[in-house]
Amino acid sequence: MTKRIIPVWNDNGTQPEESENKTFCMAPWTHTYISPQGERRMCCASREEHQFQKQYIDASNDDSYGIEKKVKTKADDFNPLSLEEHWNSPYMMDIRKKLMAGETIPQCDVCNDDILSLSSYKKWFTGHLFKHKIEEAFEKTDDDGRTSMPTISFDYRFSNLCNFKCRMCGELLSSSWEAEKKKHDLWSPEEHPFMIPDVKKKMNAFQIDVVEPEFRKAIDDGIVEEIYWVGGEPLMYDIHWETLEKMTQAGTAKDCYLRYNSNLSRVDFKGKNLYDYLPQFKDWMMCASIDGTGKIGEFIRTGLVWEEWLENFKQGVALPGGEHKMLLDLTITGPGMFSLKELFDLSQELNVRMETKMMFAFHPDMVFSPFAWPRHILDKVIQDNLDYMEPRATTKQETLIKTLHEMKNRPTFAQQWNDHHEPSVGGRRFQAKLSDIRKDKETGMPTIEEIYKEHCPELYNWWMEYEHG
Secondary structure (H helix, E strand, O other), rough: OOOOOOOOOOOOOOOOOOOOOOOOOOOOHEEEEEEOOOOOEEOOOOOOOOOOOOOOOOOOOOOOOOOOOOOOOOOOEEEEEEEEHOOOHHHHHHHHHHHOOOOOHHHHHHHHHHHHEEEOHHHHHHHHOHHHHHHHHHHOOOOOOOOOOOOOOEEEEEOOOOEEEEEOOOOOOOOOHHHHHHOOOOOOOOOOHHHHHHEEEEHHHHHHHHHHHHHHHHHHHOOOEEEEEEEOOOOOHHHHHHHHHHHHHHHHHHEEEEEEEEEEOOOOOOEEEEEHHHHOOOOEEEEOOOOOOOHHHHHHOOOHHHHHHHHHHHHHHHOHHHHHEEEEEEEEEOOOOOHHHHHHHHHHHHHHEEEEEOOOOOOOOOOOHHOOOHHHHHHHHHHHHHHHHHHOOOOHHHHHHHHHHOOOOOOHHHOOOOHHHHHHHHHHHHHHHHHHOOOOOOOOOHHHHHHHHHOOOHHHHHHHHHHHH
């Protein structure tokens, strides 16, 4: 008989030390994720091999999944799974068996090791959203890992449709990025197989013919308890607005929790306003992506108009309970380090919580990350921010403070990779090319060099001299 250890969780979403099972997560019993490229994983943070591309969170670099690694560049190589095929597949059944036994699995490293942020999906799914279903999960799962529980939580990214080109993002999650790379011949079939026309056609057909119908069926059946709207940019999805209208009309909205990650560049669609719908749902949370204020914010998130974004955000704060449901969701980038004080002040002014992530860098060409900096400069800038924030910080800024402290303990590129110099130089050249393509100087947008020169001359000197170092 399969070993089973039921985990214990406190009412505040934490686990007591005496809980024997510290690895269990409710996601494989309740939640399903699919990428804009039609690839399924347990959730958006799980580290699993991908059919076409390492995406969002990088896949594991070892062979622990037993999946042959090869470059796939033909439409025939695209063989996605339906939800029915995936849900009780041998792979998912094995995952459930291991989690019920309290085993540590590599797919869950991001949560177990706090790789991306200090708040994990495991805590969300298991300690909060579906804590009341833990015993049911054990009761309705066979010894082989097969479960009779239906999927009730969806993170379906119907396409990479997005009007922004955030500089730490890319073509996987932004159609604007994809169009830019195609226009300027910055892609290759080997590195970007999902951009090959025949592959793209098949991928889009799968989303329309399989993904959208199975999502609509779950909505029509009235079983959905949570939807995580992400993109791309989810407020550009027709199906998003269709779903909100359908659920409010059917009376099922009151049983469903809505969660968003949005660039919040728009809140209106064909005469409909997002904030008219949200109060009709069981509850909601808007993680509004913003990584800097003013010109720094507009530089980081190409497409952002700061004042328009701020107005859209304040409209959400004005809703009943809005100050608890609207979150400043920031990813800490290099240039963004010099706008953290302003975001901190905004959080205090509006009394809203900050959700903070470190820019995840799995290769030293990702020089937009502050971990590309020398250790002594990074620590100095971190401390300058902490000196400003800590005397006034409240629980609303807790994750920002904790993340900054944690950054002191994370290795820089120089500490992590012996051969970081050459790819880092390549990353710098690419950032310069982006600034040229996007005509930063002509449009009055600061360059990364100008931001560093204004805020930290020592960093600017290092950045400019690095290529020759």
